[in-house]
Amino acid sequence: xxxxxxxxxxxxxxxxxxxxxxxxxxxxxxxxxxxxxxxxxxxxxxxxxxxx
Numbered sequence: 001x002x003x004x005x006x007x008x009x010x011x012x013x014x015x016x017x018x019x020x021x022x023x024x025x026x027x028x029x030x031x032x033x034x035x036x037x038x039x040x041x042x043x044x045x046x047x048x049x050x051x052x
Contacts, residue, residue, distance in 0.1 A: 004020035 001020075001024050004017050004024065007017040007020060
C-alpha cells in the first residue's frame with residue numbers, strides 16, 4: 001500500500017500504481033484465505049490424489 005501511495009504522490013502513471021494495488025489485493029487474499037498461488041495448487045495436485 002505504501003508503494004502505491006508513494007507512486008500516487010510522485011505522479012507515477014496510474015497503470016503503474018495499479019500493479020502495486022493488484023499485488024496488495026493478492027497478498028490480502030492470501031492472508032484471509034480467499035486466494036492461493038497457482039504454484040501451490042499445482043504442487044498439491046502433483047503430490048496428492050485430489051479430486052479423483
